[in-house]
Amino acid sequence: MLRVSTRHRRPATKFGKYPTDQATSTTQIRRVEAHPVRQLRDRRLPRRTGFKMAVLRQICTLGYTPTRRRADPWQRQAGSPRAARVSGMTTSAPLAGRVALVTGASRRSAIGAAIVRRLIEDGAALLVHSWEPADGERSDPGGAEELVAELRAAGGNLVHVSADLADPATPARLVATARETFGRLDMVIANHARSTRQSLEQLTATEIDLTYAINTRATLGTAARLGDSWGVTPRARPGS
Incomplete structure (x- = not known):
């Protein structure tokens, strides 16, 4: 856990306990406090139905981009020879000849x-x-x-x-x-x-x-x- 001396403390803001834009010797503090989960914990948001939306708002506020799900490989490689072979396979009898x-x-x-x-x-x-x-x-x-x-x-x-x-x-x-x-x-x-x-x-x-x-x-x-x-x-x- 990161410990901070009392003389470096700053008034709490909506982004956490310490102002993240303060040009002080708080580089490590910014790294810790910039994490959305840490901020949510400090703000003590209720973990109810709106919790996921609160997380998303915090992430967007900090400039994070949620990870996108990988596309289906057959959609990404629709023109590949392997995809063409699979698309031409008859799904009614996939074990024909076996x-x-x-x-x-x-x-x-x-x-x-x-x-x-x-x-x-x-x-x-x-x-x-x-x-x-x-x-x-x-x-x-x-x-x-x-x-x-x-x-x-x-x-x-x-x-x-x-x-x-x-x-x-x-x-x-x-x-x-x-x-x-x-x-x-x-x-x-x-x-x-x-x-x-x-x-x-x-x-x-x-x-x-x-x-x-x-x-x-x-x-x-x-x-x-x-x-x-x-x-x-x-x-x-x-x-x-």
């Missing part, structure tokens, strides 16, 4: 089904994975097949594969099936997950291992196999 793998879409009224429907609307081709035994009492018998049939009737390009992700070979099988069916694979949406109803006292090592195998190992394995299909070699970070 292939996606969606795991865990075994019910017609769940998150996986919503993801599948949206990707089909965006023009992507899909490999839909499901494993109904994992849903237990919440299972929707025939849900995945009916979902695929519904979207195929609407013109969607998708196939269905039922497989247990607890099997270490399933991730490689899913990626291979997608590439064999569509010739490529661009993205993986890991929607699968396993949750347990066992309490902490009932939790067993078998349940922990099964949850890890599905939620962690299968997810990382699918991502790794996708990288292999792209020719990407996984590398560890330095020092890890």
Whole structure:
């Protein structure tokens, strides 16, 4: 905090405690008192509905110019080749020509089904994975097949594969099936997950291992196999 000797004090003005135009040894004082927030604090303006307008008036009085928001880059570069490519892109099917793998879409009224429907609307081709035994009492018998049939009737390009992700070979099988069916694979949406109803006292090592195998190992394995299909070699970070 800046301290000022009493002999340098001046009568308060509307711009603060000290006159900012005084040609004295108060250069630092002017720098501090010229700040609009400091002036508002000294004036003790009420922080009610008119507070923002008071701030704006103080800023304009001191000659400050409020920062303008940056313009949209596409508006600023409307004539650039990139903007022309984007403007020519069809927004109705932004994922046309792309292939996606969606795991865990075994019910017609769940998150996986919503993801599948949206990707089909965006023009992507899909490999839909499901494993109904994992849903237990919440299972929707025939849900995945009916979902695929519904979207195929609407013109969607998708196939269905039922497989247990607890099997270490399933991730490689899913990626291979997608590439064999569509010739490529661009993205993986890991929607699968396993949750347990066992309490902490009932939790067993078998349940922990099964949850890890599905939620962690299968997810990382699918991502790794996708990288292999792209020719990407996984590398560890330095020092890890």
